[in-house]
Amino acid sequence: MDSPKSFFDGTDRRTFLAGAAAAGTVGLAGCSGILGNGEGNGNGNGDSPIGQIGSGRAGRGTPGGTPMAEMPDLEGELTLYSGRGEFLVGDLISYIEDLYDDFSLTVRYAGSTDLVNQIINEGQGTPADVFYSVNAGSLGALTDADRTQALPDEVLNMVREEFRTDEWVGTSGRARSVPYNTDAYSESDLPNDIMAYPDFEGDLGWAPSYGSCQAFVTAMRIIEGEDATRQWLEGIVESGITSYPDEFVTCQAIADGEIDAAFTNHYYIQRVLDGSPDAPIATAFTEGDAGAVFNVAGATVTDAASDATLASNFVRHLLSAEAQDYFARSTFEYPLVNEVEPIGDLPTIDELDVPDIDLTQLSDLEPTIDLMREVGIDV
Template sequence: MTERPYFNDAQSRRRFLVTAGTAGAVGLAGCSDVLPGGNGNGNGEDPPVGQIGSGREGRSPGGVSMEEMPDLEGELTVYSGRGEFLVGELVEYIESLYDDFTLNIRYGGSTDLVNQIINEGEGTPADVFYSVNSGSLGALASEGRTQPLPDEVLDFVREEFHTDEWVGTSGRARTVPFNTNALSEGDLPDDIMEYPDVDADLGWAPSYGSCQAFVTAMRLLEGEEATKQWLEGVLDAGITSYPDEFVACQAIADGEIDAAFTNHYYIQRVLDGSPDAPIATSFTEGDAGAMFNVAGAAVTDAASDADLASNFVRHLLSGEAQDYFARTTFEYPLIPGVEPIGDLPTIDELDVPDLDLTQLSDLEPTIDLMREAGVNI
């Protein structure tokens, strides 16, 4: 991903979004203005409790509408590493648009589903793999179990958010959420490598896939020795572990810790339930702490109807679907014309590192390094 410097003075370089009462002022009324209601049960990397919000009602999504996309006809099986609680409403809506279209969804963890597709071989029923992260997409592609997507699908998003074999459907930025009662703007550095020396009670979720991808990015950008020193440093400073990043953000809002390392949308989800919670979002600059990852989809090499499969993926990039991700899961939309929720900076305004997202699938060295540094995962 190309680095895009945006901030141009000492205060604005690190863009703090003190969003209590503004960015989080969203209700729980559902999103019936675009999609019908109804939620399922969460699983995998997206915990089911306190995770869904309605965003802002009355938004008019840009982009290409589903009405302008090819009709879906036939039967399709999707292996989804995204939890039903987060995307079930969307995929059910897509299925409901077409009388002659049947969608079979199998939910599970992204890594588990990659292994399942590989083990099932050419006989896998999976036509589409829908992943919570680019690492799993890259892992499946590296096994030769995906096929190229057509340009009319890939061209919806910028080149750093796709390869020939998979396309990102929504994005997440790494952030440092902080408690506004405990810390002020000047207390947090804009360099992630300085955090072991910060005078603050920190938290993280080291067993969580997004955290491990963050450490992987650090390993790739800073080297193994520097990353090991960083890990040892935050452990020596007494960092608190949580089961997932939403719980870590809730701990910030509750005053248990001062700051943490999480994806951006968990802050928005805390604020969605408690608009006055003392939590805000900070960003580092051009390093692993500012990494931008994507959820995305690929068509498997065993797809019985590759055109149908790729056209379903195209629907995930429609204006309606992208607005759903913004309003309902608080993720970053990836197409022009649909803005994120929560008064967040745009993707162009984020100072992200120059990092090939496909390299994030190389988790084994990261796990080994974390354990060697003493991290309990």
């Protein structure tokens, strides 16, 4: 899960909520507000500069990539099933809808896995035209169920090959990382091998009930095998690792000096720093192992889409300069369009040493949860 509890009250005619999963009450400073050319220009093809959606970031220049003004207009009615929380992406989705006078969007928010099951159970009668997922695993699950259709090359080619298939495309990325307290350690003090952390002398933390953490352990099962993963889990438990309810709280505990290091997605460090720029927390990465997995949020067009062209053009808007810049500034994720840079003191995607695994396998969580419980972890 990546969606904290929504701060939006009620619904309107275009938005209805369906059991959005809460993952804490994280405060993303300044996520509200539509800036730039988001007031609607009728056809989306005005002469305004590239708009910024959500909060601004000091020194952030005009993003690269393709602006929405150069993309096909959106016209008609579309239903989006979003596994990404309204609190994180609601501003972006509203911005896209408001840009076009003749475009109407209905959004259903819920967990990605729940929405996959719902689309499958609804069959050809599903109202879902586009499925927007928090992770590649759910996209792969829907594709494996033969409930998606191929995206056009002009959409797929906007993203590098490892972050797409013929039927889904990544829209933003997250790297597993090792946040650490800079008052206690320097980056050179931290192991660059995730398997070495059971012997780490500092106090560790994690959020084992969190979906991203379970996907991280799943990656370890895939890469290292079940026996080595069991030994790692046993060692981590014996080290006295502290459990937290989610990864933002885990990073805040590092900044507060409760623990020295942890295992989280990279953007939680940036969210802590956004609220407290001088907090003693920084980001380290391991190399080529489960601790360095790079997963993506992404979108696909369902096989039941009433207007596949409209649906694919909406997905294309998630790869626009405005949207990619929004992901960098407001959710602190990695943009997947090369011309847009991430926020924070982070390596580029090319500089990360990412393991070569099939991201759709990370949805195979049941054996991981069983293994974690076997060694006494409360999940």
